[in-house]
Amino acid sequence: xAVLLVxxxxxxxxxxxxxxxxxxxxxxxxxxxxxKVVATLDGRQEKALAQEVLKVLERVNARMSTYRDxxxxxxxxxxxxxxxxxxxxxxxxxxxxALEVSRQTNGAFDVTxxxxxxxxxxxxxxxxxxxxxxxxxLRQDVGYHLLTLDREGGTLSKKRPGVYCDLSAVAKxxxxxxxAEALEGAGIHRYMIEVGGEVRTAGxxxxxxxxxxxxxxxxxxxxxxxxxxxxxxxSMATSGDYRNFIDNDGQRISHTIDPRTGYPVAxxxxxxxxxxxxxxxxxxxxxxxMVLPPKEGYAFxxxxxxxxxxxxxDGKDGFTEHMTPAFEAL
Numbered sequence: 532x533a534v535l536l537v538x539x540x541x542x543x544x545x546x547x548x549x550x551x552x553x554x555x556x557x558x559x560x561x562x563x564x565x566x567k568v569v570a571t572l573d574g575r576q577e578k579a580l581a582q583e584v585l586k587v588l589e590r591v592n593a594r595m596s597t598y599r600d601x602x603x604x605x606x607x608x609x610x611x612x613x614x615x616x617x618x619x620x621x622x623x624x625x626x627x628x629a630l631e632v633s634r635q636t637n638g639a640f641d642v643t644x645x646x647x648x649x650x651x652x653x654x655x656x657x658x659x660x661x662x663x664x665x666x667x668x669l670r671q672d673v674g675y676h677l678l679t680l681d682r683e684g685g686t687l688s689k690k691r692p693g694v695y696c697d698l699s700a701v702a703k704x705x706x707x708x709x710x711a712e713a714l715e716g717a718g719i720h721r722y723m724i725e726v727g728g729e730v731r732t733a734g735x736x737x738x739x740x741x742x743x744x745x746x747x748x749x750x751x752x753x754x755x756x757x758x759x760x761x762x763x764x765x766s767m768a769t770s771g772d773y774r775n776f777i778d779n780d781g782q783r784i785s786h787t788i789d790p791r792t793g794y795p796v797a798x799x800x801x802x803x804x805x806x807x808x809x810x811x812x813x814x815x816x817x818x819x820x821m822v823l824p825p826k827e828g829y830a831f832x833x834x835x836x837x838x839x840x841x842x843x844x845d846g847k848d849g850f851t852e853h854m855t856p857a858f859e860a861l
Contacts, residue, residue: 550721552737555581559588560703561598562727566710569721569737580717587709588726594622595702597645597654607687608645608695615679615686625698625705625811626680626687632701632815633675636831640819641675641790645695651795653786654697666793673790703727704768704814711810724810731766731810747771749801749842749850757842758852760861766810770817771802771842787821798824799844806838806861829853 555566566584596602600609607616618626629642646669648654650661661669672693679688707724711731714722721734723742732742741763745756749771760767770787787796803820807813816837820828825843832839838857842850 645697768813
């Protein structure tokens with residue numbers, strides 16, 4: 532890897548024909564990734580870069596996936612011991628972000644929500660609607676306070692054997708940051724990275740303009756662009772009730788589960804987009820703001836100076852938009 536990065540660093544910005552836009556894409560983490568790079572690379576360099584990007588994404592997936600039994604996260608989830616479990620520094624770093632957002636939001640964001648996510652049919656396994664008794668029972672193993680992270684010792688431990696963590700609301704954003712770090716290390720400073728809808732940009736595009744990122748109208752029947760945001764050197768993550776849901780006898784069940792109640796949210800927030808320097812933090816904050824009721828979520832975002840854009844169901848067939856001052860300033 533070091534040899535590759537040095538090789539690209541020396542050659543990414545030079546060449547007789549000037550820079551061009553290079554697109555790298557493929558499936559990953561149950562979704563897709565798209566990386567646009569503006570650089571001067573020959574065929575061999577482009578192939579090496581594509582391999583490096585995929586290597587980074589596969590590394591994150593191998594550590595943080597709940598769909599792979601051999602991942603670090605799955606091995607932690609399946610063990611019943613409450614003694615400290617060694618994790619990579621990378622996975623511990625993602626847990627650190629998750630626990631901090633959990634503390635800030637008093638549990639509206641909580642990666643121990645895994646048992647509830649699975650019970651409602653949004654994890655490995657078949658879709659279902661759990662009974663009230665099942666929700667009450669599962670909630671005993673849900674709560675970020677049930678995790679103890681020892682960064683210096685490199686371990687994570689659970690206070691109850693049934694604790695099961697789901698990092699999907701921060702790991703995709705982190706994977707974007709990890710790819711950005713690899714590109715920067717290779718001397719590439721003009722790019723747009725997107726994994727499952729989470730985005731990070733740097734520099735300007737081939738037209739020498741900021742990257743233009745669309746926020747979709749949260750309507751599963753018609754994916755029109757609701758708003759376009761010009762981004763350069765920033766990340767944006769979007770969480771919405773239109774991307775992943777279950778139709779239960781005509782009732783749409785959102786994949787966003789409130790860890791504090793154990794039930795899918797039903798308060799009217801259709802979509803939240805957060806712009807932040809880090810895509811991992813943006814990802815976590817967007818999920819938390821989807822859980823919080825509209826007024827409470829807006830107040831939290833404003834108090835924490837978050838650039839957040841809310842799309843809320845108006846109770847009829849339309850939507851209303853609300854953006855924090857930090858988002859308006861964009």
